[in-house]
Amino acid sequence: MTIHREQIEELLELCWTAAEDGLAPLDRHQLPTQLLCFLPHPIEPNGDVQQETIDVMVQEGLLLSDGRRIRLSATGTPQAKEVVRRHRLTEVLLHTLLDISEESMESTACQVEHILNAEVTEAVCTFLGHPPICPHGRAIPQGHCCETSRARLEPLIVPLARLTIGETASVAFVHTTRHAYLQRLSTLGLAPGRPIRLRQTQPALVVQVGETELALDNEAGQEIFVRRNPHNTPA
Amino acid sequence: MHFVKPQLRLTPSKSSCTCCSESICCSESRERLTGLSGQRHTPSLIVTGNPNVGKSVIFQLLTGRYATVSNYPGTTVAVTRGSASLDGRVVRVYDTPGINSLFAASEDELVARDLLLGERTTVVQVSDAKNLLRALTLTLELAEAGLPSVLDLNMMDEARERRISIDTKKLSGLLGISVVPTIATQRWGIERLRRVILQAQQARVGVCYPKVIEDAIAKMVEVLPKTLGVRKALALFWLAGDRNIIEQLKKQFDPSIIEALTAIAAQAQEQTSGPLGLLISQARLREAERLVKQVMTTAPLERQRWFYRLGDWAMHPVWGVPILVGVLVMMYFLVGNLAAQRGVDFLEDVVFGRYLTPVFQWVVQGAIPWGWLKALFIGEYGLLTMALPYAFAIILPIVGMFFLCFGLLEDVGYLPRLAVMANRFCRLLGLNGKAVLPLVLGLGCDTMATMTARILDSDRDRIITTLLLALGIPCSAQLGVILAMLAGRPPLALGIWLGVLLMVIIVVGQAASRILPGEESPFLYEIPPLRTPKLSNVLIKTLGRIEWYVKEAVPLFFLGTLVLFLLDVTGALAVFERIGTPLIVSWLGLPAKATSAFLVGFLRRDFGAAGLFALQRNGMLSGVQTVVSLVTITLFVPCIAQYFMMVKERGWKLANLMAGFVFGMALLVGGLLLRVLTLLRVTL
Numbered sequence: 001m002t003i004h005r006e007q008i009e010e011l012l013e014l015c016w017t018a019a020e021d022g023l024a025p026l027d028r029h030q031l032p033t034q035l036l037c038f039l040p041h042p043i044e045p046n047g048d049v050q051q052e053t054i055d056v057m058v059q060e061g062l063l064l065s066d067g068r069r070i071r072l073s074a075t076g077t078p079q080a081k082e083v084v085r086r087h088r089l090t091e092v093l094l095h096t097l098l099d100i101s102e103e104s105m106e107s108t109a110c111q112v113e114h115i116l117n118a119e120v121t122e123a124v125c126t127f128l129g130h131p132p133i134c135p136h137g138r139a140i141p142q143g144h145c146c147e148t149s150r151a152r153l154e155p156l157i158v159p160l161a162r163l164t165i166g167e168t169a170s171v172a173f174v175h176t177t178r179h180a181y182l183q184r185l186s187t188l189g190l191a192p193g194r195p196i197r198l199r200q201t202q203p204a205l206v207v208q209v210g211e212t213e214l215a216l217d218n219e220a221g222q223e224i225f226v227r228r229n230p231h232n233t234p235a
Numbered sequence: 236m237h238f239v240k241p242q243l244r245l246t247p248s249k250s251s252c253t254c255c256s257e258s259i260c261c262s263e264s265r266e267r268l269t270g271l272s273g274q275r276h277t278p279s280l281i282v283t284g285n286p287n288v289g290k291s292v293i294f295q296l297l298t299g300r301y302a303t304v305s306n307y308p309g310t311t312v313a314v315t316r317g318s319a320s321l322d323g324r325v326v327r328v329y330d331t332p333g334i335n336s337l338f339a340a341s342e343d344e345l346v347a348r349d350l351l352l353g354e355r356t357t358v359v360q361v362s363d364a365k366n367l368l369r370a371l372t373l374t375l376e377l378a379e380a381g382l383p384s385v386l387d388l389n390m391m392d393e394a395r396e397r398r399i400s401i402d403t404k405k406l407s408g409l410l411g412i413s414v415v416p417t418i419a420t421q422r423w424g425i426e427r428l429r430r431v432i433l434q435a436q437q438a439r440v441g442v443c444y445p446k447v448i449e450d451a452i453a454k455m456v457e458v459l460p461k462t463l464g465v466r467k468a469l470a471l472f473w474l475a476g477d478r479n480i481i482e483q484l485k486k487q488f489d490p491s492i493i494e495a496l497t498a499i500a501a502q503a504q505e506q507t508s509g510p511l512g513l514l515i516s517q518a519r520l521r522e523a524e525r526l527v528k529q530v531m532t533t534a535p536l537e538r539q540r541w542f543y544r545l546g547d548w549a550m551h552p553v554w555g556v557p558i559l560v561g562v563l564v565m566m567y568f569l570v571g572n573l574a575a576q577r578g579v580d581f582l583e584d585v586v587f588g589r590y591l592t593p594v595f596q597w598v599v600q601g602a603i604p605w606g607w608l609k610a611l612f613i614g615e616y617g618l619l620t621m622a623l624p625y626a627f628a629i630i631l632p633i634v635g636m637f638f639l640c641f642g643l644l645e646d647v648g649y650l651p652r653l654a655v656m657a658n659r660f661c662r663l664l665g666l667n668g669k670a671v672l673p674l675v676l677g678l679g680c681d682t683m684a685t686m687t688a689r690i691l692d693s694d695r696d697r698i699i700t701t702l703l704l705a706l707g708i709p710c711s712a713q714l715g716v717i718l719a720m721l722a723g724r725p726p727l728a729l730g731i732w733l734g735v736l737l738m739v740i741i742v743v744g745q746a747a748s749r750i751l752p753g754e755e756s757p758f759l760y761e762i763p764p765l766r767t768p769k770l771s772n773v774l775i776k777t778l779g780r781i782e783w784y785v786k787e788a789v790p791l792f793f794l795g796t797l798v799l800f801l802l803d804v805t806g807a808l809a810v811f812e813r814i815g816t817p818l819i820v821s822w823l824g825l826p827a828k829a830t831s832a833f834l835v836g837f838l839r840r841d842f843g844a845a846g847l848f849a850l851q852r853n854g855m856l857s858g859v860q861t862v863v864s865l866v867t868i869t870l871f872v873p874c875i876a877q878y879f880m881m882v883k884e885r886g887w888k889l890a891n892l893m894a895g896f897v898f899g900m901a902l903l904v905g906g907l908l909l910r911v912l913t914l915l916r917v918t919l
Contacts, residue, residue, distance in 0.1 A: 009274065024328050059555070101341060177514070178757060179510045179512070181518055181757045182510065182513055183338065183475070183510070183512045183513055184759060186513060186516040186517055186520060187335040187336040187338070187369075187372065187516055188369070188759070188761065189368055189372075191516070191517050191520050192517070194520075198676055199547065200550065200551065200552070200741075201658050202552035203550075203552050203555070203655060203658055204655045204658040205661075206762065210366065210368055210369075211365045211366040211368075211397070211399075212366055212369060212759055212761060213761065213764075214762065215550075215651070215654065215655045215658075215668065215758065215759070215760040215761075216656070216758060217667065217758035217759075219757065220757065232360040
């Protein structure tokens with residue numbers, strides 16, 4: 001029977017997470033299955049497939065095996081780190097930005113972690129501003145992109161209200177359920193890609209979009225997401 | 236004159252008919268939209284464009300007719316008509332409310348849209364040169380609707396000030412229509428505009444929509460009857476979900492066509508995540524951006540003008556407050572003090588009291604032998620002794636001064652900033668900051684304000700605003716009298732009056748906003764730059780409004796007085812007074828004589844207040860009685876003119892419901908206040 005790449009990645013992730021919780025090395029016959037992903041291919045706890053997968057991983061040198069005890073090898077660790085990073089970045093993306101429920105966030109992240117390539121992962125990480133932790137509070141392993149831009153902790157895409165007064169940014173997207181409102185914003189020139197400057201936040205939000213000055217309610221400050229101008233970001 | 240061939244000719248929607256019936260302000264220039272569609276062969280011209288770009292000034296220059304011009308979006312709430320002579324031909328010209336898109340959001344936008352789509356016409360699109368992007372998105376829509384047009388780049392002076400330069404020749408080439416730079420306030424470029432209007436053409440630009448949209452359009456165009464010239468525009472309206480257009484099409488077309496269109500739209504929607512309307516408007520915006528990049532350059536600005544910064548201060552959370560207070564104090568001084576006290580005193584005591592009234596009395600005494608007819612003119616409820624001085628000596632100076640102040644603030648561009656400052660307060664009333672404009676205008680004239688409620692974004696907001704105007708916003712005439720009455724009392728009296736009033740409108744606003752269906756509409760308002768006021772503009776505007784007052788409101792004063800006179804002669808007044816007296820005397824604790832003031836209050840609120848004023852002058856009202864009577868009369872029923880405006884805007888049922896509610900509320904609050912004040916042994 002063939003072993004899915006996904007199953008290997010799931011186990012890598014499991015080992016990483018277990019190590020974080022101080023559970024390494026693991027007993028290969030008693031894996032902490034509560035740490036496993038459930039979708040799309042639920043791994044049968046302690047099933048045959050899993051044992052086969054572990055065997056393959058030991059052969060490939062991803063795991064070190066000592067009797068029943070297994071732990072990540074030097075080759076396995078960076079790979080596990082990447083999977084975990086992808087998983088947790090996806091969670092941040094779904095949860096913080098798109099406001100998706102925790103349940104579907106979990107299951108989607110479990111799927112997405114297997115399909116993101118390195119380039120997209122870096123882009124997502126940069127987009128989110130190299131977040132240090134996932135919504136569950138676990139640390140997101142740092143990638144190459146994080147190291148090169150360690151100075152910047154603020155995310156690149158933020159709600160409009162997070163800008164400092166006078167700061168210039170460009171509109172990334174508008175996340176609102178008020179469709180008619182969205183359309184009116186767009187006819188006034190407030191649409192993705194357009195430059196925007198925050199003029200004031202009290203007593204109402206005032207922004208400048210192009211040559212148009214608009215007064216908005218404070219809710220709009222949470223609904224309009226902007227991409228900060230990297231050179232403009234206050235340290 | 237050049238016209239495109241087959242035009243979309245949809246019957247104007249219901250709401251636009253009610254908006255534009257004749258007797259709105261400057262009534263003679265208003266036209267029912269239904270009347271328009273029939274006249275096919277008169278050449279006509281529509282002046283349109285984004286809000287606050289100077290459409291009305293251009294209209295004025297083209298026609299020589301005055302249309303209310305002001306520096307805040309939403310002034311032209313109905314269509315103004317005039318005629319211009321171009322190349323020796325008389326052309327009918329319409330001035331429309333400002334629109335950002337043909338996809339209409341508010342009622343005034345709907346008026347403009349229906350006019351544009353309902354008439355074979357040429358369009359002069361006036362635009363703000365410094366805001367080319369938004370102008371061009373509208374140009375693209377006009378082109379899609381198949382309207383021949385000319386683009387007027389107005390406010391070139393402001394654009395230059397901001398170091399914006401536009402290659403008009405190139406733009407004209409790209410669009411395939413004439414592009415004329417103008418500075419309307421200096422009449423610069425107007426002649427050139429006049430010359431090119433007759434060569435208006437349909438712009439040769441197309442928007443590249445996402446594939447989903449393009450496919451859907453292609454399918455819809457197939458389905459729509461071939462006789463329609465603007466099938467693509469219709470398809471776009473449908474896809475964008477324009478309910479008004481969809482309703483109209485449903486009435487006109489076969490159910491099979493409607494079904495097919497609905498299916499195509501639904502299918503397109505399934506293929507995308509966002510609303511289709513958004514995809515459409517964003518595609519237009521992209522195309523407009525592409526055009527702007529090719530023709531516009533902006534040099535960096537070294538320093539901002541102080542005036543520009545003043546505009547920011549006017550809505551600053553801290554500096555905005557003293558500015559607001561300053562504006563209010565100025566208005567109080569001019570309206571409440573100068574006009575309401577000195578102006579009124581002079582006109583009433585000197586002009587009327589010393590000169591006119593004696594003359595009238597002498598003439599009538601000599602010329603009319605019958606006693607009852609004498610009384611009609613110079614009796615207690617005489618037309619010459621009551622209606623005339625009230626209309627011209629008491630109300631006119633107050634209203635006139637208010638209009639002048641309001642016009643000045645409008646012209647400077649302060650009003651939208653006021654909306655920003657007032658957003659919080661309006662939230663308390665279940666409204667958003669935009670509603671402050673009708674409310675403030677209501678302090679001038681509630682009738683006009685009721686009409687202006689149209690600039691608001693939802694029916695819910697319009698209803699709440701109309702109700703609050705009828706209930707708790709005293710008009711300038713009434714306010715003048717009220718302030719004069721309170722001036723002689725300790726400040727606590729003013730405080731109680733104001734406090735009770737605020738409490739009532741907040742409670743009622745909150746309750747109404749909870750009861751009425753629909754959500755609070757989001758606050759979204761464009762802020763125009765602050766401009767130095769043009770005095771001639773302000774004066775013309777004020778005169779126009781005074782003219783409106785004299786034509787629309789003054790006849791109602793005479794009518795009201797006449798009704799009173801008849802009630803008096805026939806003895807009905809005595810009967811009403813007898814019926815009303817227990818209520819006034821025992822529930823409100825006022826002298827029996829006050830009954831007639833309240834009765835007159837039915838006809839005009841300020842008449843009522845003026846009646847109370849007279850009582851107070853004669854020493855017939857104590858401090859507490861003054862406050863109770865003033866609170867009651869302020870909350871009391873709307874005046875006749877306002878009531879009719881409510882009927883026109885909101886329908887009989889709702890208007891009657893509101894009037895009844897207001898009546899009950901006024902008596903309830905007045906009576907309760909009396910009891911509370913008595914209980915607390917307050918002396919004023």
